[in-house]
Amino acid sequence: MAAAAASSSSSSCFTCCFRFIKLRCKRCLERVADVTSTSAAGITASRSEGEEAQRKQGLHQNHPRKFSWDELERFSSNFSRVVGSGGFSTVYLSQFPDSSLGAIKMIHGASSSQRLHRVFKQELDILLRLRHDHIVKLLGYSDDPEESILVFEYVPNGNLQDKLHTPKARRGGKTGAGADGEEEEEGVLSWNSRIKIAFQLAQALEYLHHKCPLQIVHGDIKASNILLDSHLNCKLCDFGSAKMGFASSVLPPFSSSSSSATSSSRMMLGSPGYADPHYLRTGIASKKNDVYSFGVILLELITGREALCSRTGHKLTSIAAPALRDPSKLPQLLDPRLLRGDDPELLEQVKVMASISATCLCDSPALRPSASDILNAIIRHQYSLLPIS
Numbered sequence: 001m002a003a004a005a006a007s008s009s010s011s012s013c014f015t016c017c018f019r020f021i022k023l024r025c026k027r028c029l030e031r032v033a034d035v036t037s038t039s040a041a042g043i044t045a046s047r048s049e050g051e052e053a054q055r056k057q058g059l060h061q062n063h064p065r066k067f068s069w070d071e072l073e074r075f076s077s078n079f080s081r082v083v084g085s086g087g088f089s090t091v092y093l094s095q096f097p098d099s100s101l102g103a104i105k106m107i108h109g110a111s112s113s114q115r116l117h118r119v120f121k122q123e124l125d126i127l128l129r130l131r132h133d134h135i136v137k138l139l140g141y142s143d144d145p146e147e148s149i150l151v152f153e154y155v156p157n158g159n160l161q162d163k164l165h166t167p168k169a170r171r172g173g174k175t176g177a178g179a180d181g182e183e184e185e186e187g188v189l190s191w192n193s194r195i196k197i198a199f200q201l202a203q204a205l206e207y208l209h210h211k212c213p214l215q216i217v218h219g220d221i222k223a224s225n226i227l228l229d230s231h232l233n234c235k236l237c238d239f240g241s242a243k244m245g246f247a248s249s250v251l252p253p254f255s256s257s258s259s260s261a262t263s264s265s266r267m268m269l270g271s272p273g274y275a276d277p278h279y280l281r282t283g284i285a286s287k288k289n290d291v292y293s294f295g296v297i298l299l300e301l302i303t304g305r306e307a308l309c310s311r312t313g314h315k316l317t318s319i320a321a322p323a324l325r326d327p328s329k330l331p332q333l334l335d336p337r338l339l340r341g342d343d344p345e346l347l348e349q350v351k352v353m354a355s356i357s358a359t360c361l362c363d364s365p366a367l368r369p370s371a372s373d374i375l376n377a378i379i380r381h382q383y384s385l386l387p388i389s
Contacts, residue, residue, distance in 0.1 A: 064128060065140040067151060072142060076104050088116060093154065101154035102139055110148035120148040123239045126216060134204040136227055136237040155235045160197065160297075161223035163189050165306050188337040191346060193232050194301040198353065199378050200234035201226060205294060205371035209287045214244040217285055219269040221293035222307065223300055241269050243285055273308030273315055278365055288365035294374065295360025298353055304335030317361060324358040327351050352381045 073079065075094040084091035088109060094102040110116040120143075127138040127150065142149040157163075189197075201221075208216040219241035227235040269285050270276060276292040279285060296307050299320050307316050323329040330350055340346060356377050362368050369377070 064138045064151075067140045067142045067149070069142060069144045069147075072104055072149060072151070075102070079104070079106070094151070101156075103152045103154045105150045105152065107148040107150070117148065119240050120150075123242065124150065126239050126242050126244060129212060129214070130208075130216075130239075132204055132207045134200045134234045134236060135207070136235040152237070153235075155227035155229050155237075157228040157230055157232065159224050160226040160228060160234075160300075163228060164223060164300060164304055189232070189301075191338050191349070195349070195353070195378075197226065197228070197232065197234045198298055198301055199375070201236065201294065201297065202371055202374045202378065204234065204236045205290055206375055209290070209371045215287065217243045217245075217269075217287055218290050219243060219285065220271060220274075221290050221297065222271045222274045223297065226297070243269075271307075273306070273317075276365075278363065286365060287370070288368050291360050291368045291371065291374070292365075294371075295357045295368075298357035298360065302330075302335065302350055302353055302357070303333050304337060320357075324354060324361070327354065330354055352377075 072094070075096055076092045077095075079092045081093040082090060083093045083103060089105050089107045092104045092106065094104050096102060107116060107120050110120045124141055124143075130138070136155060137153040138150065139153060140151040142151075205218070205221075208218060216239075218236070218239065220238060221236075225236065225238045227237050229235060269279060269289060270293060274293040274296050276289040278292075279289050296317060299305075299316050300307060303316065303320065305316050305319070308314075309316075309319075320333055323333040331347060333354075334347075334350055338346070356369075356374060359367070359369050360374070
């Protein structure tokens with residue numbers, strides 16, 4: 001009996017232990033299932049949140065993204081705020097989900113015009129290769145069948161054309177922080193700010209001409225294509241005329257041997273007052289075209305006059321030629337808004353910038369400096385010009 005009782009007791013104990021272990025295993029499995037279910041839900045939610053954050057942050061990452069038409073309509077309030085326009089495009093202000101601002105450039109007619117569509121594709125291809133502090137940043141694009149769109153960072157302080165030549169700039173009024181961090185006085189770009197803009201533009205050109213894997217000729221350097229941020233830093237824009245490669249040859253823009261249809265469809269590089277005369281004569285496009293236009297920009301910064309006078313049609317290069325040949329005449333050329341009485345230091349700085357301009361405007365492209373040469377010249381004289389950071 002004792003043995004049987006002991007046996008029965010052992011069997012009962014074993015059964016209880018088995019049931020306890022089985023129950024523990026069941027609870028463990030339930031917990032694992034709960035944890036797995038919770039983790040899966042958490043991962044899904046986290047992934048969804050991460051994708052949303054990535055989508056929002058994608059605007060400020062290094063790689064431009066493709067936007068849908070619905071997104072662009074939403075970000076621009078149905079394209080209601082126009083901030084600029086050109087011959088074939090309109091620029092709209094947009095606000096993204098992270099509250100940052102952008103500029104949506106809509107190219108009209110690209111869907112029906114092969115030439116405009118080709119220009120859009122070429123500009124997009126070039127912009128996707130560029131990363132530089134003084135070139136406007138491409139945030140994204142849309143190649144919707146109806147409209148071709150480029151999305152850029154918003155540069156809030158207008159362009160150099162407006163800052164130098166609009167009636168408001170001539171009348172006066174606050175324009176933004178100058179090169180030394182202070183407000184520009186009476187709406188006039190200070191001399192230090194002008195030198196800073198010239199230096200930064202030269203940096204952008206050096207990058208395009210010498211530091212890109214495929215060297216790039218901008219093809220349309222002019223004051224209205226130099227945007228200015230809130231600190232008056234330069235941002236070069238509009239690569240619709242740009243060409244990739246060391247140099248490319250095209251027919252002269254108004255060749256008498258070409259048919260009228262061909263002439264009308266050919267895109268001329270440069271704008272009136274800025275275009276390189278050598279290019280206009282020969283049709284040979286090269287980096288030295290940009291250097292010539294840079295020389296014109298320097299003259300605008302020195303004189304405060306437009307590259308092509310809208311009233312008389314006179315070119316600034318013709319007006320400034322005597323003073324460039326004879327530096328003693330430079331005070332007569334200097335923007336009167338910059339005059340600070342008898343200021344020998346200012347006049348010495350103007351002479352340096354005028355001498356750089358004169359070399360850029362040489363009739364022979366071979367005699368013009370490279371963008372790197374221009375930068376070295378400014379740096380060599382930086383202590384007589386201003387400390388450039």
